[in-house]
Amino acid sequence: MTISKSLFPAAAGFAGAMLLATTAIAQQPAAATPLADRYRPAATRLLAAALSDSSAYNRLARLTDTFGHRLSGSASLEAAIDWILAEMKRDGLENVRGERAMVPHWVRGEESATLVSPRPYRLHMLGLGRSVGTAPRGITAAVMVVGSFDEFAKRQAEAKGKIVLFDAPFVSYGETVRYRGAAASTAARAGAVAALIRSVASNSMQNPHTGAMSYDTTIARIPAAALSVEDAMMLHRMSDRGDKTVMTLKMGAQTLPDAPSRNIVAEIVGSGKPDEVVVLGGHIDSWDVGQGAMDDGGGSVAAWEAVRLIEQLGLKPRRTIRVVLWTNEENGSRGGLAYRDTHSAELEKHVMAMESDNGVFQPLGYRIGGSDSAIAIGRDIASLLSSIGATNVVAGGPEADVEPLFERGVPAVSLAVDGTRYFWYHHSEADTMDKLNPREMAQCVALMAVMAYIVADMPGTMGRAPKP
């Protein structure tokens, strides 16, 4: 997951929704409704099929073990896409294809941050995505440590010629990711030569966390990197004690010309209203560390498996169900935009778009961006998931790839999951298979399958989403 276009409101919405979802008092079971009654048999079959084995987990393990991480522009992303397309055809899905999208091609290169004073020490760092690099000899400069933008604003006269470290504690992703986005230009405006942040993470075992940053186009571009939480705190203590902190930062990062990539698309064509479409998916790209198992291999494979199960059970819906594994969510959102543009003429007939991008952890229910009636329908559907306790429905904004569709009136659904550990692993080497649990992932598959099938088959629709 990244937080892209509408950076701060979406992030705050996300954090708020998660909090609500994880702390909400158990809702009263909804009284059985005609919709729930009608689809109870299908939901029961989908739940049983999803929970009968670990096929989703095993498929994700094969994907991540075989191809590793999948940054936009990389050979591993395109090889993973080729493999998934072939597997989807083998699964018997229809209209399997890659839809072209040109994506940013940022490469990390060799990088290091080494403390020179008060003692030699190789820091745990990761350059931030989109950052420029340094000259090969690196930048050697004194480090100025601040705890917040506010502190920096008061002390910015000290920043000239320095590497500025923003050692801001994690409050929430929406709040703290502002440092990742804006540290470089904030520091550069005051004459700094590079910017560092404390990794945006809610726990740490010396694993730095990368993610996208952005430059103010009116300000000089300076290199930007994240330190591990541990190392940022150590530099802060040294600075508070009055130690002279000097560092050499080397980053080989560069942005190459845009590269071709693809959104993966496959369908179950609707039996009655094939031109009306339910979209569900995740994003197949990842950062270039860890294996992108949680973010967002898990959401991608869960959506794919949900559609495979619907197909396998012979549940032919009236509308078309389309699984989309978006490319380039992490550093450009070009996949989500390309899908919107490629399918622009059909969007009026997109009745729902669902993305899983919070990790396929224990699901609690759904987050829905849409009209009141969309949320009411979501509650009906969630009532069918009481056997796995996933009946919570909260109102909230879309995931990044679905946002361009939501802005065009398509109701947006996300999975609400137990987010306790998401920001421990996010965008770091620790985003690996073992962080996920086969049964929790199977439950997420069930949530996606039940929602997608019912919305694709039910007599009415969720209506259009109000203007955000």
Added chain:
Amino acid sequence: MTISKSLFPAAAGFAGAMLLATTAIAQQPAAATPLADRYRPAATRLLAAALSDSSAYNRLARLTDTFGHRLSGSASLEAAIDWILAEMKRDGLENVRGERAMVPHWVRGEESATLVSPRPYRLHMLGLGRSVGTAPRGITAAVMVVGSFDEFAKRQAEAKGKIVLFDAPFVSYGETVRYRGAAASTAARAGAVAALIRSVASNSMQNPHTGAMSYDTTIARIPAAALSVEDAMMLHRMSDRGDKTVMTLKMGAQTLPDAPSRNIVAEIVGSGKPDEVVVLGGHIDSWDVGQGAMDDGGGSVAAWEAVRLIEQLGLKPRRTIRVVLWTNEENGSRGGLAYRDTHSAELEKHVMAMESDNGVFQPLGYRIGGSDSAIAIGRDIASLLSSIGATNVVAGGPEADVEPLFERGVPAVSLAVDGTRYFWYHHSEADTMDKLNPREMAQCVALMAVMAYIVADMPGTMGRAPKP
């Protein structure tokens, strides 16, 4: 902490004691006893002083930030010892000195483990302490993955010429650390060329964990290293799927001639029975990753601060209180042995030896190796700690540095602490200051100060410890 000489019984005792301590139902408050009544005013003063500020935490932060990790034979260990000796003199402690001990001098050198097949990937690894290295070109060989010694025993005919990975899940430290100790010789006996283990850790964010291994002297020495939990599990999955796994292992490890080091010793000389001695301490050496903040800078500084507080409050005990910061606990236990040998003639008059080496986390009480009367006295003393909930006393064996004294009849006391996260950080890059909490550390200082002062001042003694 390592588990040295009597490897398995001590480990099992440790794990058992921790479990008991963390799960025990709160004990009934002991009825006030003459001992508790007599020392309640002193205990109250020591608690108040320890909890009044973060001086212990700040001192440890200065130590670890300034000197970093402190492996036996390293310049940083000896520089840290010099600094502590100077600070102890400044604190007004008596007879401050370094007592010589020759220590093993193992150095890691450059090292890497790189997967060649099924895909190129740099694994997260740490060579195990005491291991031999490889030739500079490294060892390239197929990887044989097993889940246990039992599985290896059944399949050992496959091991010849291979790198054997023991991917054993963490059960308890005592149980699972057997792989770290014995993997190399077990694999070598069957003709393997190197041995790997899954890191001995109860949680992981791609941080491999080192620690001491040992060689069977009748078997060829082959290099041994730990992989991160994540990477070991990935190789296991690949192997289960039938992927051909080939790796290149390079390790520059070597064992140099023994180096001089020192146990740090300082005292408050007893006012009435100066030749009777209460020892308390931690070990000042660490592994060469992370900063050795938890293992065992924390125990070392807690013991030192406990003695400083007793001195500062003018609580002149009748017996001598001696703080000892042992060297080389991690890879040789030479500090503990040297203390025993240097003080051999005095050991009959050592009335207690206490070490903190489980992390200065939230204290629950004490673990005591000694006679029934020692445990009863421990319970009396612990009853004075009810304000911080640290009244649990369990019977259990000594920490490693105290073991040679315990074997000579000296009652051994350890801190029982919340061990939930100890094996997340242990012997890894993640053993850093931020894992500790100033208030919890201050509580550990209080536990050490109260126990040391009362046992040094009380009319009788704990008696001798029975033969282990």
